[in-house]
Amino acid sequence: MAPKQPDIFTQAVTTSGGELIDLGPDTRGLIWLSNSRVGPLDDVLEANPQLNWVQLPWAGVDAFSELLARRGRPGLIFTSAKGCFAEPVAEHAIMLAQALLRYLPRRARATSWDSTFLGISMYNKRLVIVGAGGVAREIIRLVEPYRVHVTIVRRSGVPVPGAHLTVSSDQLRDVLPDADVVIVAAALTTDTRNIIGREEFDLMKPSAAFVNIARGALVDSVALVETLTSGHLVGAATDVTDPEPLPDGHPLWTAPNMLITPHMADTPEMTAPLLAERVRRNVAAYLAGRPLEGVVDPSLGY
Template identity: 55%
Template sequence: MSDVGSTRAPGQHRDPVAALARPIDGTRPAAGPVAILPFDHDGFAAAVRDGGGAVGPLDGCTRGIVWLDLDGDALGEVLAAHPAVEWVQVPMAGVERFARLFEAQGSRDLPLWTSAKGSFAEPVAEHAVALTLAVLRGLPEKSRSTSWADPKTGISLYGRNVLIVGAGGIAREIMRLLAPFEVSVTIVRRTAGDVPGARRTVAASGLMEVLPDADVVILAAAATDQTAHLIGRDQLAAMKPSAALVNIARGHLIDQDALADALAGGHLVGAGLDVTTPEPLPDGHPLWSSPRIVITSHSADTPEMTEPLLAERIRANVAALVGDGAFVGIVDPVAGY
């Protein structure tokens, strides 16, 4: 057993991006009391104190907010009434629900926004690999079978070409978990630039060029206007009939009607979706009855997995607020992630 593995408690996850944080350049948020909203949470209050900060009520002295809800409009009202707030921590990795607040802020430096991006990389990447193996091994159909199936079917992951859309913490953790399978990884990201561990990295504009070679396509990109229906009819048609598609990012990255049609027509070995549009996916939706698909109802990271990781992200960012300014998970309001 490795030294790293032996230090983990059963089921324990770590934040793989925390060590990459560096003090920010330019305008920094001022230190001051932190309010936890829109409801109290003892565990996250303890994280604020562990980071060297003070938890206080929302008032004119508040400098930081740990926002625990998905209601962007409510948060916007809080910020409008308390312009002295200079740092906001939101609880999820994907921040599309706060897009209107980012648009209103524009290029202004403050408030500084931090999210949970990267902190949930280990559990989500673990789930992505599980879905990949399930689809390649035909588990969606086999798990529904009510009689002994013959002949034997299944595709091995070893040595395959894996295309990952996204280059953040989740994508990098997926690559780490896939390393024992000796796969060849291509990364598609917003802009070109090498990603350690990837055989090839291409800009998003080159997606159609690399899709035909992929045995597995894993979506791990942020939800933005630019990534809506990133995988549509043309992209699905460009994929191998034997390819697997896995989405652990956001549902709107895939044209779900096109995916249902592709599966019904026998194209793709299968698909594994942890995310859909809308969520919850309504009963009777065509995807539920599509062949060769497994849907896991946005359970890649359970509350039991995410709560300690979010608490650690809060602690680290409060320490940055009162200390060196090395915030983790900084959101670019202009880019929207």
């Protein structure tokens, strides 16, 4: 386990029948707990060709994309935390969407009582989710009581359980004009970078709410600022930015009806127990020769 060994992860390994040992010729599996220290992991893989399983710490593996492309080989399995943090992230996404529909960015900045009655209910609305992973599926489950019509946009177009409609990525622009809420919950790859730009924003209804809960680089932030400044969209909210952290003075901070949370949809308090449970199950599966959860396809980047 590297580069550190918090007790919760140590217990996850040992209670599932695994043994923690110093990295060496007898090491077969590695739990990597840093999302930012890609270089050291590359060095570890170079020096330890006997490794056949690496557990990565987060659902998104874009930080490791070059490493995955370089180090991916038959016999070496990478797993991520995809699906682990779906519940808190989906919860946060819906909270942001409802805040926009109820005009909370404007209300929160008000300095006097506004008697204008503005607000949109989520009930019976049309929701487009870009992405079909664990977060998207949890959003589908959580919005069911709202009688929301859900459209999923995914690379393959294969139907997603619970969604009323699933379309492939090349049909994204076809479904945007009818959306009341658009939530981006996709993995960041070379194909999805800036998947939402000026043309996509122009296709959305002026009354639509836009939420990015995945990665900042999925959205053209310049186009987003221009869209909000023009008054097109009821508002936008994001838990992620590009660049991140978002610098002081960046136009997104002051864009009209913009709501920003600082990558807090899945705080360490929430994620540590969830990742530890994924580690526990994967160690048990690894020892028993069963399929692992969250397997990453290096060629796809997720």
